[in-house]
Amino acid sequence: MTLIFLIFIQCFPLYSQGTLSISKEDYLLLKKVQKDSFQYFLTQTDPETGLTKDSSRVGAPASIAATGFALVSFAIAFQNGWLSYREAYQKIARTFDTLEQRAAGEKGFFYHFLNPKTGKRIWASELSSIDTAILIASVLLAASYFRGTDLEVRARRLYDRVDWNWMLNGTLLFSHGWKPERGFLPYQWDMYAEHLILQALAGGSETFPVSGQVWREWKRDTDSYNGKEIVYSYTGSLFTYQYSHAFIDFRNLNDGGINYFDNSKKATLANQEFCVLNEASYRSYQNQIWGLSACLGPDGYKAYGAEPGIGLHDGTVAPYAALSSIVFTPAESMSVIRNVYESYGDRLYGPMGFKDSFNLDRNWWASEYLGIDQGITVMMLENFLNDGAIWKRFMRLPAIQRWIERTQLEPQNNLIPA
Amino acid sequence: MTGSYFGIWGSAVQVFSEESIRQSMLTAAHINEYEQAKRPSKESSSLSSIRAYKEIALLSERQMEMIREMMDETHRRILGLGILLLIFIGWGSIFLTHKIAGPIFKLGQYLQEVKTGNLTVRIKFRKFDEVHYLAKQFNEMAAALDAAMTKMKRVSNGMPRDASSEELKKELAKFKTTSD
Numbered sequence: 001m002t003l004i005f006l007i008f009i010q011c012f013p014l015y016s017q018g019t020l021s022i023s024k025e026d027y028l029l030l031k032k033v034q035k036d037s038f039q040y041f042l043t044q045t046d047p048e049t050g051l052t053k054d055s056s057r058v059g060a061p062a063s064i065a066a067t068g069f070a071l072v073s074f075a076i077a078f079q080n081g082w083l084s085y086r087e088a089y090q091k092i093a094r095t096f097d098t099l100e101q102r103a104a105g106e107k108g109f110f111y112h113f114l115n116p117k118t119g120k121r122i123w124a125s126e127l128s129s130i131d132t133a134i135l136i137a138s139v140l141l142a143a144s145y146f147r148g149t150d151l152e153v154r155a156r157r158l159y160d161r162v163d164w165n166w167m168l169n170g171t172l173l174f175s176h177g178w179k180p181e182r183g184f185l186p187y188q189w190d191m192y193a194e195h196l197i198l199q200a201l202a203g204g205s206e207t208f209p210v211s212g213q214v215w216r217e218w219k220r221d222t223d224s225y226n227g228k229e230i231v232y233s234y235t236g237s238l239f240t241y242q243y244s245h246a247f248i249d250f251r252n253l254n255d256g257g258i259n260y261f262d263n264s265k266k267a268t269l270a271n272q273e274f275c276v277l278n279e280a281s282y283r284s285y286q287n288q289i290w291g292l293s294a295c296l297g298p299d300g301y302k303a304y305g306a307e308p309g310i311g312l313h314d315g316t317v318a319p320y321a322a323l324s325s326i327v328f329t330p331a332e333s334m335s336v337i338r339n340v341y342e343s344y345g346d347r348l349y350g351p352m353g354f355k356d357s358f359n360l361d362r363n364w365w366a367s368e369y370l371g372i373d374q375g376i377t378v379m380m381l382e383n384f385l386n387d388g389a390i391w392k393r394f395m396r397l398p399a400i401q402r403w404i405e406r407t408q409l410e411p412q413n414n415l416i417p418a
Numbered sequence: 419m420t421g422s423y424f425g426i427w428g429s430a431v432q433v434f435s436e437e438s439i440r441q442s443m444l445t446a447a448h449i450n451e452y453e454q455a456k457r458p459s460k461e462s463s464s465l466s467s468i469r470a471y472k473e474i475a476l477l478s479e480r481q482m483e484m485i486r487e488m489m490d491e492t493h494r495r496i497l498g499l500g501i502l503l504l505i506f507i508g509w510g511s512i513f514l515t516h517k518i519a520g521p522i523f524k525l526g527q528y529l530q531e532v533k534t535g536n537l538t539v540r541i542k543f544r545k546f547d548e549v550h551y552l553a554k555q556f557n558e559m560a561a562a563l564d565a566a567m568t569k570m571k572r573v574s575n576g577m578p579r580d581a582s583s584e585e586l587k588k589e590l591a592k593f594k595t596t597s598d
Contacts, residue, residue, distance in 0.1 A: 055448070059441030113449065120487075123449050124479040176456060187457050235455070294455050301451035 026334055034381040037353035038077050040374040041070040046116040050095030053116055056369040062116035065131040068138030069375020071095055075145035076382050092142050096154050108162030126177030126185060129167045133198035137247050144393045164202035164210050172217035174198055191219045193233045196244035204403030215407045223308035225270040231263050236309020238293035238321040241267045246379040249391030254410040265328040272332055274306035282315035283360040289336055291321030295357040298364040315361040319354040320373040324380040446476040521547045535593045537564040568597045
């Protein structure tokens, strides 16, 4: 009976996906992209330290955000049957060992870039607030897949030791980071961006909680684009509307009249419309292809984005951008993914999923995969294909419950209609 | 020691190889671009000289780190080798003391015995002791003296008793020989 059920699931995955309404072909393509993107973390994670390289390029340092995404990917891989329970557990435990004993950091925060072989700080990198937040959120999330094991205790310990208040540097805004040579960086998370996950962890901490005022302090600047009122990020990069949303289910949270899930949906649609508006100038945006977000480009890594925001763009499109917005815009994102896969897959798709980006106007194709871009892809697809599986786990964490309570985020039904 | 030397400086050569420097320059560019991406401003990104300066500064910081890492590794190895050397010197000193200084001390004590008139002493060094030839020569010397004194004692015993022969016997009696 079980066998028949499993065959049924394999043959007709659509019917097993609850509210998901996409074709079987699309489902299989997304599953392939998710599984292939996961390969990045299998191949680019150091087998001794469990630290994951920032990019697939030879000589790239380890990044703590990529390491965080690797932890979640291993847990997802176990859930999807790509790794055994034991394999996933061991890989996560190995990274925890390094984070506990060897990875360079201060006051619970970690340096952005580490030597993948030793865990020492390299490239004079900063103690990063946002990258530590992504790592710690991933640590808690990955451990939640292994209930009742020591991973949960160890994850909690790593979370508890982060002194979030220290990163405020006596203000109500989080600093971007700190360097031992120069102290706190002169930049703060003062407007909407990817820092909502940092806010959530800091607000929900039991050991070093920040006051409720910190949540209210940053600016919710709004601007209108094609009739859509958006709480926008400075760059207008899609990733700023995605990172926190990979963990936190904002669908039912109301922040004084703002629903950040709806906001990300509007920002994604604005990103699409911005590309359509500029398709006459850039070939990359033709054939309904869009997706402007921070990625590699012909002139290096740039925070590409659309309006509202500064809207820096030069025709470079990152496939991960549309992919990772699939929870907000399923049909629009799916169209881009299929289009890019079928039209440019031979140059852009490899054994670790989509390479970072391309620019048709300059005939430029990325040769690298970036850890954070493969990571957000794996996570968002898990939420989309598995009925919000990550959201359900993450929202159950006591830390997140405490944050919601302390910031008085109200249920969605209290939202003021626009 | 030689292996350690080549190990450290071999890795230095690798670190500063053409390919490695090329990759480091790319990483410096990426890291600088990541920082710019977090707080972009159209002005600074358009100034390529500032960008180049920042990348060079990053690269030099990385090279300083690598040199520091190599220095730390060198210090660690030198410390390790130093400790090994100290152990070796300590062990060598004890070994040499037992092997050379011990027998010489023993030889001094036996010469003192001879000085006080004991001609029966013979040195027998341990198998692993150095200076066996000295023991042999000492034993030959002691045996010759012993034989000579024994003979002198026998001759003096046969001499007619008078004051000078008694004086001689008294002096010879101070020497202990194997025939006593």
